[in-house]
Amino acid sequence: MNSAPLSGLYAPSLSLLTDLYQVTMAYGYWQQGMQDREAVFHLYFRRPPFEGGYAVCAGLAYAADWLENLRFSEDDLAYLGGLKSSKGAAMFPQEFLNYLRDLKFTCDVDAIAEGTVVFANEPLIRVQGPLLQAQLVETALLTLVNFQTLVATKAARIREAAGADTVLEFGLRRAQGFDGGLSASRAAYLGGVDATSNVLAGQRFNIPVKGTHAHSWVMAFDDEVEAFTAYAKAFPDDSVFLVDTYDTLEGVRHAIKVARQMRANGHELGGIRLDSGDLAYLSREARALLNEAGFENVRIVASNDLEENLITSLKLQGAKIDTWGIGTQLVTAYDQPALGGVYKMAALRKPNDSGWDFTIKLSEQLAKTSIPGILQVRRYENEKGQPRADMLYNIAEPLPDQLTLIDPSDYTRRRPVRAGAAFRELLQPVFRRGQRVQELPTLEESRTRAQREVQSLDPSIRRFLNPHVYPVGLEETLNTFRTNLILEKRPLRPA
Amino acid sequence: MNSAPLSGLYAPSLSLLTDLYQVTMAYGYWQQGMQDREAVFHLYFRRPPFEGGYAVCAGLAYAADWLENLRFSEDDLAYLGGLKSSKGAAMFPQEFLNYLRDLKFTCDVDAIAEGTVVFANEPLIRVQGPLLQAQLVETALLTLVNFQTLVATKAARIREAAGADTVLEFGLRRAQGFDGGLSASRAAYLGGVDATSNVLAGQRFNIPVKGTHAHSWVMAFDDEVEAFTAYAKAFPDDSVFLVDTYDTLEGVRHAIKVARQMRANGHELGGIRLDSGDLAYLSREARALLNEAGFENVRIVASNDLEENLITSLKLQGAKIDTWGIGTQLVTAYDQPALGGVYKMAALRKPNDSGWDFTIKLSEQLAKTSIPGILQVRRYENEKGQPRADMLYNIAEPLPDQLTLIDPSDYTRRRPVRAGAAFRELLQPVFRRGQRVQELPTLEESRTRAQREVQSLDPSIRRFLNPHVYPVGLEETLNTFRTNLILEKRPLRPA
Known part of the structure; x- marks a missing residue:
């Protein structure tokens, strides 16, 4: 192990995941024979x-x-053994380090x-x-x-607001460090969300994973119809088109156009996603456009800094949203980020x-x-x-x-x-x-x-x-x- | 590796630390020949x-x-290979997984x-x-x-408020997961704090570590004088006594009593710590008691949900605080927990x-x-x-x-x-x-x-x-x- 690594991504031992005063008190109790x-x-x-x-x-x-x-590894003990008092003496005597080595x-x-x-x-x-x-x-x-109690509780509240609707967690990019994301995905699922975008959490905890495409997917093609068509080719039965890259309701019309092609080939569009703007208004307009075109079963997914109070408010406003995508507010417990x-x-x-x-x-x-x-x-x-x-x-x-x-x-x-x-x-x-x-x-x-x-x-x-x-x-x-x-x-x- | 581990503490590969849509888009680009x-x-x-x-x-x-x-490990590829479409087919074909296996x-x-x-x-x-x-x-x-940019910025603001005073970070217990703590300690040091209580961060990043004792140390002895005396025996040149377990100003008097014994033995008390109550009032009273007893150099450490605005306010109130201990507010960036x-x-x-x-x-x-x-x-x-x-x-x-x-x-x-x-x-x-x-x-x-x-x-x-x-x-x-x-x-x- 490098003595001064730049990142802590691959920490081999977590036994030193503690405050120094736990170790100084341990030494004090040991010295007093109170251990x-x-x-x-x-x-x-x-x-x-x-x-x-x-x-x-x-x-x-x-x-x-x-x-x-x-258990304290030799690396851990070497580190503790190297700590100095303000007078330059060793902070902990060797006998105490030996005691820690044997500690079970x-x-x-x-x-x-x-x-x-x-x-x-x-x-x-x-x-x-x-x-x-x-x-x-x-x-x-x-x-x-x-932290996990905090996030599980937040997820339960969001579940309460969403009722029987589907709730997806996709907060990894705004999480507090990689484990702030990984353990948040676990706790959010425990607390009641249905799936996560976090693939590592899916792998390690068998949580269902969900996700479709970003704005950049649309930007990589000449226009939205071409982008949606290409995505539908890759995932003919699981496509959700993100419609707000340029103009949301134009995006919905483009999605409908591609949904018609898909239907002609025996597939159905899964949903569209709204990620900005007035979600109450846009979801009602999008629902009307979809229904008019005969796509009553295409789901409307909404995201954009949502939490339990916004979900409640959108429902009261008659928003036509079937699936709630929750990110930052859930994984950081934004309104109270520590329990x-x-x-x-x-x-x-x-x-x-x-x-x-x-x-x-x-x-x-x-x-x-x-x-x-x-x-x-x-x-x-x-x-x-x-x-x-x-x-x-x-x-x-x-x-x-x-x-x-x-x-x-x-x-x-x-x-x-x-x-x-x-x-x-x-x-x-x-x-x-x-x-x-x-x-x-x-x-x-x-x-x-x-x-x-x-x-x-x-x-x-x-x-x-x-x-x-x-x-x-x-x-x-x-x-x-x-x-x-x-x-x-x-x-x-x-x- | 267990297929359904309960904790993500020891993740061997972090290549799947991503949103599923990154992988679905990758497949789409590959299918389109746009990769x-x-x-x-x-x-x-x-x-x-x-x-x-x-x-x-x-x-x-x-x-x-x-x-x-x-790089995608065989475990990672096996996980991706097992993902299913809503029709029960494989989400990703084997050729694409082979492509990912070779991806550099x-x-x-x-x-x-x-x-x-x-x-x-x-x-x-x-x-x-x-x-x-x-x-x-x-x-x-x-x-x-x-996250690290957020915390480094918060630390720089706290440093600005504290001026030349010592600033300690000790937020690990309220951090968002273990890496929410580890990477926060790193970013806080980068942004300007002087030391951390987080021993793992000290070990991995060579950050100075600090810490003394908890309330429980005092509770483990018959009275404060006995507790402080025992702690001073363990750390004769680096003791900071936490004085508010029962009554803060009584605690200061007990600390002075032990500081006198220490001085008689050729040692000096490092400081006292206030962790509750009105820090402006208590720090002034504590300073007066210490100075009166001839302990002008004993430092006063303060903690309790401090951040840059509270530090500024306490200074304006003439608080006599030499060292600021900052926890939750710094490591979770409490007032804005996501950038x-x-x-x-x-x-x-x-x-x-x-x-x-x-x-x-x-x-x-x-x-x-x-x-x-x-x-x-x-x-x-x-x-x-x-x-x-x-x-x-x-x-x-x-x-x-x-x-x-x-x-x-x-x-x-x-x-x-x-x-x-x-x-x-x-x-x-x-x-x-x-x-x-x-x-x-x-x-x-x-x-x-x-x-x-x-x-x-x-x-x-x-x-x-x-x-x-x-x-x-x-x-x-x-x-x-x-x-x-x-x-x-x-x-x-x-x-």
Whole structure:
């Protein structure tokens, strides 16, 4: 490997995909002899993205793959060994590098399945194991889960707006780096789009791929009729003509002319694509021209910075669009390009192994104060399998007979749990002592789950504007424990 | 390779990093016998990002690396061979797949060096060669150049706001996929930040890495003094204590207590970090406490969703911050997470090889209509080397003696070029007939160039609010040619 490559396209090891402070803390814990103290961390977000009412969990397959491949190569160790303190000494001693060389991931990992709908404060992943390791994996887990959850959620919203129409993702050219594109295509499919233009994503994830031609195709011929005719020759049963290179409605007339030739040869034009201008007006005009010419089944594909709100607006305007092509807005989650997921320590075994210390990070806002304990998420469902409320509770403590959920940011909002209410536990084992114990679902299965789960939510939670807040509560004894811990940790200032 | 891997973390070949329509058009051109017609494409953007006055070019090293590795593996061909038409036939015939197997990249590529300041409509990359190939590379070039140019530009703006202060990038956990993080760290360094927390970026690009500890470090000890003391033991000369786990100003007092112990042992505390709350107020209070205790040299590091406007505001409020930690806002370019770069065909050799057809893509807006020709960007500079104006011209046509620049979106804005004015040609050869002809600059060299180039711009162009528009003109004969081509291609509609 080149010591100073110009591009990072073909990185052989991703174990250094982390913030330096994870390594400095690892060294510190090792030096203190604390490396094997058992710790518990939770990965969660504090607010659903896009001011929406829910998120669709995604990225676990990447995270599990990264954890399984976590080991420091000799290149990695040589790099760390070469880092210097400000005084010019080695940042890390050789004994510590030797420790890293032998390090094997031995944590337990529980996670919520990809495609599950999730809400604020719910651990998507719980890592339990040696403090040094559980801390070390923070950055990569956040990077891989934050982004895919964000895009899967955006895709679910776009699916909601598009209804039963076909939705295509073709944002690769505007994605944030090649993996910003590749993992976005995966998450978008998981969240509900039907196909992608991204061939690499098609190859690696078995996602259906779609695509026809660019403006340059038209420009490479003397005129549109010639260009469309040539394209139809190559793809007689799968042509979609891009009609706006010079003038959209002229383009539609040229497409109709070629569609007639195709029909005479026993083929049907698949569709036309509008990529600019007033899509409401142009799609209605194009539909009228196509229908008048006897091409009622030619589909109209539209693209041009579309997202869920524009789709909704175009539908309200009576646009005649059958297929929505979504690019930049989806793959970059343009209106909120990051999910603020965090990874917080919530429990640490006492030094003499005599039980747990539950840990908390305070904040000026109660909503940003972390939740201590070894948490599980219990989802209560009604007889139709629709989620009614989620309860976070500490599995290290016994549950009382009468369960009460308390809103973590408003302790006056309480709801008792009906005796015998049906529920499922969302966090399920993925790793035990560093070994995979669960075959993860395929992408197709996760996609099916996402569609089922989103549809099972009440429409008031799915709507885009001011959605209803789905109830997520702390089990009462956990809430009381958290309150006492906050009061204990926060300095009392006289008024 | 698994046929349906769950994660794309370790993709062995990136040649399918493209939109399907690039492959369908390739097949169409091949079928028409047009694959080797010589074509010219330009990659450019239509507006600088962030409503700013300039962009910093980046990503060429990635793009060149991708082009150099462009070949279809047997896995790639097997995947393409398995794609089906809607009638269930193979989408691509075997002869075409054989053609792809033997395909070698033989284009000429000229590009503007990374770190150069660039403006709307200027080709950052020009690809000239066989139509099929020049088209095929569109998506990857856009993906790799759009994003890094965006982040390098954001970094240059943050550098502008921070002045001589230290700027650290630590956005990996909120980045868009692992390469969204890795390539963002590279571009941010190129654009002017001083260091990154991203260890993989440090390893692969020799970027200085920085980082201290998280809140969880503090939570893992009985109290802050114990936590800081342990961290100082591990990094006696490079400690920055995060002081806001429980209460920021209490945290500062605890840091001072430990700093005194350190000083007694011959070490100095490096800094404290504020990660929440009112940074203007807290930094002033922290500075006062530190100074009072004799720790004038302990630096104050601040983080929490910072970007150029917040930095400017905090400075105006008299915040006492020495080092700015920038995460999400930089690596995702939060306020504009995509640069709308495009790749347009501008010339195509006539079939009988008798010269060029110059090609154009029309739009309702003149500013979105493409520029025909084989373009070069000439930058005129004053005696101090400061850019004065840029001229786009067609190298396939002779230049007149008297040069005049015409604003591409307002033909009444003209400026003549002074005889003998100094200039440089920005597009320089990178590939000739598919072979690299230029050793690209190192990242460090590109970073130096970026800082010099941004500084050489007039402050009115660098400012954040309503910047002055740097003059970029079409050379007059090119402008006349473009106007005539638009009139020829646009249908005349009676009013």
